[in-house]
Amino acid sequence: MSTVLSVRGLSVRFGGLMALDGVDFGVEEGTITSLIGPNGAGKTTLFNAVSGFVPASGAIELSGRDLTCLAPHARSRAGVVRTFQNLEIFANMSCLENVMTGAGRLSGYGVLAALFKTPRFWREERAAVARAEEALAFVGLAEHAATPAGDLAFGNQRLLELARALAARPTLLLLDETAAGLNMRETKALGGLITRIRDELGISVALVEHDMDLVMGISDHITVLTFGQVLARGRPREIQQNPEVIRAYLGEDE
Ligand SMILES: Nc1ncnc2c1ncn2[C@@H]1O[C@H](COP(=O)(O)OP(=O)(O)OP(=O)(O)O)[C@@H](O)[C@H]1O
Ligand SMILES: [Mg+2]
Incomplete structure (x- = not known):
């Protein structure tokens, strides 16, 4: 080992x-x-x-x-990816968007690609969405993808945080x-x-x-x-x- x-x-x-x-x-x-x-x-x-x-x-x-x-x-x-002792979620953003902030760590695109929305940007954006959806499903929150994170019960907010960390692989x-x-x-x-x-x-x-x-x-x-x-x-x-x-x-x- x-x-x-x-x-x-x-x-x-x-x-x-x-x-x-x-x-x-x-x-x-x-x-x-x-x-x-x-x-x-x-x-x-x-x-x-x-x-x-x-x-x-x-x-x-x-x-x-x-x-x-x-x-x-x-x-x-x-x-090395972590969660925090105090919940650090964005209450007004959807669950999927919250998890995407974690999935983004793998994206290699720079500011220019994002600014001009190049094909590479969209490709990587789709990959990040897929990773985020996968992570949400893994923790059992698939049906809450569009729900504002602040509307989730506390226990589910904890799971959301976990999904965000997982999306970073x-x-x-x-x-x-x-x-x-x-x-x-x-x-x-x-x-x-x-x-x-x-x-x-x-x-x-x-x-x-x-x-x-x-x-x-x-x-x-x-x-x-x-x-x-x-x-x-x-x-x-x-x-x-x-x-x-x-x-x-x-x-x-x-
Ligand atoms: N940023 C900081 N500035 C000053 N002191 C700090 C800081 N962070 C932690 N400490 C102090 O360092 C010590 C260890 O704190 P730490 O938060 O790592 O403990 P912990 O084991 O996580 O405790 P808990 O189980 O309560 O979360 C404590 O005395 C704490 O007050
Ligand atoms: Mg502590």
Whole structure:
């Protein structure tokens, strides 16, 4: 098995706070790897550093390619695509248009082609529409293509965000608390969907999630962060039984 994401010695400082302090984190090809830990542990910061939204020191490689000197859009073009902890959808745009903003990352056309609507522009535009429709269908929102995104129920807005990320055809998908705010039934369905993203689309997934049933149910590997450092790594069962992890979550005194 090869490594898709390799993060080594990652550190991020916000003023006096070490949000990440020498973290090693990896995602093997074809796996769902979860990153868990208490609030403020640095999970979102790790995703931000990997996707290029916050400056970090350390090594970040995607399938052996150094990402550290790439801007966020170039990292997503390279195959690292993320969702956000807070929904980032365009409420007035249709679902299809929302997903197209993700599909666009593959389009090579420049400003001039878009301005003069060249044949190449239309060809790529059609391809982007097809990718967006495919992604909407994958998450089960095909019939909502023309619906304004703001009219969707909250759970479906989460799925829309997922579709937008899929339309970009990522190598590695970073999901930041996609289950937040979902009810039990929706969370279970989401778990099935993420598993299908791994198995049917062959996309490797890094998952930040507080819902432990979801994490334990679908993860191949788990890394536990506390206070910006790795506390433990292992299979779900090993993590569940790790006394240090239990202590960190229960906040017990030594
Ligand atoms: N842009 C920023 N500027 C200053 N401090 C920040 C910034 N982003 C995060 N932090 C701080 O860094 C630490 C880690 O935050 P982070 O958002 O990565 O935690 P998290 O593990 O994602 O938590 P949660 O589970 O609540 O989402 C926190 O103390 C947070 O307040
Ligand atoms: Mg977070």
